Amino acid sequence: MVKKLKILAKRCNLQPFLQLLYRQCPEWGTPFPSLNLTSALNSVGSCFSDVILEAETNELVGWTCNFCSNSVPHSHVHKVILQSGCEYLQGLFRSGMQESHSQVIKVAISWEALIKLVQWFYSNNLPNPPAGCLWDNMDDEGKLFNLQPYVELNWLAEFWMLESIQEASWNVIVSCLDSARHLSARIIKMAYNLSLWKLVDIAANFMAPSYRQLRDSSDLEEFDEALVHLIYSASIRFAQEGGNCSR
Numbered sequence: 262m263v264k265k266l267k268i269l270a271k272r273c274n275l276q277p278f279l280q281l282l283y284r285q286c287p288e289w290g291t292p293f294p295s296l297n298l299t300s301a302l303n304s305v306g307s308c309f310s311d312v313i314l315e316a317e318t319n320e321l322v323g324w325t326c327n328f329c330s331n332s333v334p335h336s337h338v339h340k341v342i343l344q345s346g347c348e349y350l351q352g353l354f355r356s357g358m359q360e361s362h363s364q365v366i367k368v369a370i371s372w373e374a375l376i377k378l379v380q381w382f383y384s385n386n387l388p389n390p391p392a393g394c395l396w397d398n399m400d401d402e403g404k405l406f407n408l409q410p411y412v413e414l415n416w417l418a419e420f421w422m423l424e425s426i427q428e429a430s431w432n433v434i435v436s437c438l439d440s441a442r443h444l445s446a447r448i449i450k451m452a453y454n455l456s457l458w459k460l461v462d463i464a465a466n467f468m469a470p471s472y473r474q475l476r477d478s479s480d481l482e483e484f485d486e487a488l489v490h491l492i493y494s495a496s497i498r499f500a501q502e503g504g505n506c507s508r
């Protein structure tokens with residue numbers, strides 16, 4: 262694995278990473294070395310790609326790949342980097358099963374979520390959604406569009422055992438929902454369909470104070486009965502804890 266990484270790091274000029282691989286000490290007084298490997302995703306690095314991560318998105322208007330003609334949104338990545346950050350993928354690649362030799366791994370998330378996942382693999386950093394004025398001035402559809410990839414990643418992280426993605430995506434979701442609580446009604450349905458019970462709970466808590474309005478305005482009609490009951494229970498708890506559920 263180290264040999265493969267050395268070739269990749271050399272070709273992509275990933276200096277701090279090369280120093281680490283050759284066990285060289287950084288020079289005194291130089292900035293703290295960053296292990297950002299995202300330049301391995303450029304054209305030079307992609308020549309060394311040995312696997313493709315393919316999103317579930319079927320088509321994306323105007324989307325094309327710089328390296329191949331596959332029109333399904335995908336990213337050319339490196340097994341060596343994926344498996345160093347994910348035990349699940351390490352197990353898959355080493356399993357000897359049919360999937361371990363596959364050139365394409367289909368990931369059941371949108372292209373927007375896949376981009377963030379790949380960024381995390383190569384930089385150990387999950388990109389944040391727009392914040393501040395950009396977020397405040399965004400309409401609801403825009404906010405949901407930005408938030409949904411984190412819900413998908415939170416779901417994937419459970420299967421791929423990516424604890425740091427799970428934590429980072431959770432923090433983003435809760436912070437965004439806290440600043441736009443009315444979006445909880447849309448996010449809770451998504452969380453419910455993905456069986457993300459912790460997220461269902463927190464979204465139900467955010468909806469609890471407006472339960473009566475939601476019920477009276479028939480906004481809950483299309484919700485699953487069990488889900489309505491969860492929101493109702495949250496509203497009871499909210500009232501018992503001193504909140505004011507009444508109109």
Ligand SMILES: [Zn+2]
Pocket residue numbers: 326327328329330331335337
């Ligand atoms: Zn391609």
